[in-house]
Amino acid sequence: MKQMTTEEIKNTFLDYFQNNGHLVIPKSGIIPKNDPTLLFINAGMAPLKDYFLQKTIPPSKRLTNYQDCIRLIDIDSIGDSYHGTSFRMMGSWSFGDYFKEESIELAFKLITEVFGFPKEKLYATVFVNDGTLPGVPDDFESAEIWKKYLPADRIIPSPPSDNFWGPPGDSGPCGPCTEVFFDRGESFGSTNENKDILISGRHIEIWNAGVFMEYFIDEEKNISLLPQKCVDTGAGMERFAMILQNKNSIHEIDQYEIPFSYIAENVLDLKWSRIVFDHLKTSLLMLQSGIKPSNQKEGYLLRRLIRRSLTGMYLNGCDLQKSNDFLSLISEHLEKPTGAYVKDEEVVSIFSNESGLFSKMLKRNKKYFDKIVAEGNLTGEYAFALKATHGVPEELVRELCNKYHITFPEDDFLEKMTQHKEVSKK
Numbered sequence: 001m002k003q004m005t006t007e008e009i010k011n012t013f014l015d016y017f018q019n020n021g022h023l024v025i026p027k028s029g030i031i032p033k034n035d036p037t038l039l040f041i042n043a044g045m046a047p048l049k050d051y052f053l054q055k056t057i058p059p060s061k062r063l064t065n066y067q068d069c070i071r072l073i074d075i076d077s078i079g080d081s082y083h084g085t086s087f088r089m090m091g092s093w094s095f096g097d098y099f100k101e102e103s104i105e106l107a108f109k110l111i112t113e114v115f116g117f118p119k120e121k122l123y124a125t126v127f128v129n130d131g132t133l134p135g136v137p138d139d140f141e142s143a144e145i146w147k148k149y150l151p152a153d154r155i156i157p158s159p160p161s162d163n164f165w166g167p168p169g170d171s172g173p174c175g176p177c178t179e180v181f182f183d184r185g186e187s188f189g190s191t192n193e194n195k196d197i198l199i200s201g202r203h204i205e206i207w208n209a210g211v212f213m214e215y216f217i218d219e220e221k222n223i224s225l226l227p228q229k230c231v232d233t234g235a236g237m238e239r240f241a242m243i244l245q246n247k248n249s250i251h252e253i254d255q256y257e258i259p260f261s262y263i264a265e266n267v268l269d270l271k272w273s274r275i276v277f278d279h280l281k282t283s284l285l286m287l288q289s290g291i292k293p294s295n296q297k298e299g300y301l302l303r304r305l306i307r308r309s310l311t312g313m314y315l316n317g318c319d320l321q322k323s324n325d326f327l328s329l330i331s332e333h334l335e336k337p338t339g340a341y342v343k344d345e346e347v348v349s350i351f352s353n354e355s356g357l358f359s360k361m362l363k364r365n366k367k368y369f370d371k372i373v374a375e376g377n378l379t380g381e382y383a384f385a386l387k388a389t390h391g392v393p394e395e396l397v398r399e400l401c402n403k404y405h406i407t408f409p410e411d412d413f414l415e416k417m418t419q420h421k422e423v424s425k426k
């Protein structure tokens, strides 16, 4: 495999598609324009939706770019080695031009000949309908094409839950996809309880190498054909870098290494250090895009990320003031290479205000948290009082319980909440 910096990986990907007749287009911001179905741009294709629907004509039938994306759907996976709530997606598209044959060939050649991924460590998944998506046939065609490049036992049939992509929001273009996985080796896992061929953490999806966009799903979940057959691909830049730079996680790649190691020196638990880095990074991206913490929609998600990063710092004995330094370091190392993650005066002031309020809440309630930890027990009544009387977010209490292996009193807590709602109604 070729050792490459993240910058080189990005340029190699874009140059390859440009040399194969694709026009390089600029990326968009993370706030969708004229698309009420999405809170954030969550894939490279999201800003291009109208091209698939032929509502507007693309500047070329073949496009490529890279795009900042936010995917909060993955929030519970953060802390592992390869998920992030924000990442950069390298993408390529065909609008009514080539379809499965050329797209798989383009993908395989780029991965093996240009990036030098060894062929024997690659797997491809193909769509096979388990009946959950009526009207969409199995993708035998892609399986046949892959046989030119990979042995049959490394072409893995996958159900719609894994291999039908989109729409990105409530409605839009979508289709069966074929994904490329890289085997990081036995040290990342030898087997799992279901004896799956692809083991999460060991076999990493490096590229959704072809969403064969043929369908449209509307808000009532009706499926119909798109006016033209298109291809949409997306590869996580950080995952490529993790593998080509032989790093254990996406957080350790060249561009992230300095801010992440500083956070990891201060937040000693590995999982939490990844969460703190990831959440602060995504918070910065949101703040610089003009989102402000609030109790609704995007603002709520930003608030949740800031609070959860401070929770991670608190639970691991890290001085909460350091969150400002962490943010500065992330910006310092990412602003230039990404053209995003900008920390200006307004960002600092909003972040300091939000983190300051949450830090005060944490300090005010420390005595109650300490009591729970000392007793190794939490009652429903106590959990309810923390939330209702002291304004402690439920998520924080759950994280505290997790950290100290204390059972969260689900039933009693729910009962207290229900009683409270009944009383409030009267």
Ligand code: SER
Residues within 6 Å of the ligand: 042, 043, 044, 045, 091, 165, 208, 211, 232, 233, 234, 235
């Ligand atoms: N839209 C697909 C994805 O996000 C391919 O880019 O995986």
